[in-house]
Amino acid sequence: MTKFRLFAALLSTAAFGMASCSDANSDNSAVQAAAKSDSAIPFKIEQTATFDEPWAIAVEPGTGLLFITERGGTIKFYDPKSGQIGSVTSGIPKVDYGGQGGLGDIVFAPDYAQSGMVYLSWAEAGAGDTRGAAVGRGKLSCDGTTSCSIDGLQVIWRQTPKVSGRGHYSHRIAFSPDGQYLFISSGERQKKDPAQDLSNTLGTIVRLLPNGTPAPGNPFADRGGVSDQIWSYGHRNVLGLKFDSEGRLWDLEHGPAGGDELNLVEKGKNYGWPLVSGGDDYNGDPIPDPSTRPDLQKAAISWTPVIAPGDFIFYSGKLWPEWKGQVLIANLKTTSISRVSVANPEKAEEIARYSFDNRLRDIAEAGDGTLWVIEDGKSAKLLHLTPQQ
Template sequence: MRLSSRSAAWPAIHVSALVLALAVSSAPAAGQVVPPGVSLRTVATGLANPWAVAFLPGGEFLVTERSGTLRVVDAGGKVSAAVAGVPRVASGGQGGLLDVVTDARFETNRRIFFCFSEPAGAGASGSSTALARATLSADARSLQDVQVIFSQRPKVESSLHFGCRIVQAADGNLWLTLGERYHRKDDAQKLDNHHGKIVRITPDGAPLADNPHAKQAGALPEIWSYGHRNPQGATLGPDGKLWMHEHGPQGGDEINVPQPGRNYGWPVITYGENYGGGKMGEGTAKAGMEQPLHYWVPSIAPSGMAFVTSDRYGSAWQGSLLVGSLKFGTLHRLELNAGKVVREQKLLEGNGGRIRDVRQGPDGFIYLLTDSRDGKLLRLQPGN
């Protein structure tokens, strides 16, 4: 039994849709629901449990596979051999090679950041989420100058809830989302560890001097916000703020816009319940703990997150927030007004793929990854 959000089906949301293909051709495939005028196209296949996609100049893609492999997909969909230089990962359960992003100045420095489940050193046990920096070689065949710039503390025996989404702010600094490792859920309320936290660091891995707990005795200076469960979606909003979502237990998946020093409640408050049923925590609200911007009951098992800022899909989609669902293989489009969710549209219902990542590319198109042994890189393509 998987110990992340996996509960009964979300009630159907009726949307006007066409039945379209999961292929570069436009032949229909029964059960695939997308908006009118938009087709779902396959860019690449044969990816083994892909977890994240980043974009390279010239139309290439950088894709992580959870087993620990980094690959390059060219503009024609050809998947490369493994990129050399990836450090050893604790692959198993939900762990492995996870998120990857390119630096804002990649075209001049070829720098990337990636996070992974890092095994303990010789003679020790356990694992934690780590963030590494590296330079992608000019031929994109190897990583050079690999350096782990942050390691979650402490390492624990668990293959669950690593979190591991990276967002680079406009100032070049980084946010990293960190899961509470499931069995250590109570750690999410304590500031002497990194479990169930979002951290904010420089590209060299140092905590920022203006972080909310930087001068607080007994608190780790990297912490930005706390009380999180298993955050597997994060993105920079058009407002310049960090937006993220996290898995609840049976229900209570949340979207938050985490503010510095704020407590987001896990495991004290939640809209979910214990696995198998029964109350979790103290209820849904408590003084000093933040309410989610939006939540799902039952769970959709969210992963991946992106804002639509391009005009590729028309004005109705601009400003929408897209969230993928692992459980249902659906893409959720959230319309926002004054920072509030005012409408939710469920897309791609019945496509049979676990959506792991959602990104807007530099070309303005939306790209998706499906998490399976034969995972796919897909593009939402305007036009029938």
């Protein structure tokens, strides 16, 4: 029986109708309750370009170009000034496309202005009917305004082990604010128990040096093997990974039938999956509630019914000052943006929820404080959000 233990305040605008979210690739299937009405939507929405199954947006430092990965294995870029779309024509890795797999995250290196390095994640085929997440880096080179390449792409990390199935890769990438450490979310690949096993990296967040080697000082390095990569464990499917302005790492995680989570990620902590959850198994089998295991790390906020988050940002406050430091989440299941306060990091609060027509996959903030949001699926629209006049 699905838990309704925690129900964050659900606030939604009536400006956009809710669309059906049933999808073969959906990470959650719980029915979302109707949201309450909110005040007028606080932004104008401009529809720009369309993309094919986009997964991630990254704003190129200096130019403001938007680089967008498409799960089938392509990368395109959009120029907000001209409206022109270009493509990365070479250097993209071969991906194992299917289910939730394909090309994933794209992140510019902290020293991108000097190095030109860009980091990618993707689903990679293994021996037999196995696959796993991989992360690589290479130098981005652009020729004119419509064509780029990634030169010298090298794999620097692989999820261990490769397993069967095509779900829960996670493979989000984040650099520490000082640029010294590379964090990668590694999903438990729908296998559950490995998330509690420190001899593999399934269901973990790993902490590496920018070249992919394990970072010194990781909490389980003395165990040997790939445990020297692990920063935290007990995770399910982490589709958001970001640092806040205070240098704290947060993740955004899919639960099963209930129990999506926003977590403050700390060194060596166990986040409980599959021992506990705010949700139950899809077949209705109960999972113990987090309150039954006070020794495990608790979520800052969880959602039942689910929101099925795509990704999130911490907003700067440039154009919406009252949002400074708050979390903006692009949601798949609820076709919405959730705005969450983490002023109390132990008990976050959903302040508002703004409804859209379609599933939202990712969100990014431009240098001027405006927002870019990409829909999910085929013919997904890139949306530009600016303040209401």
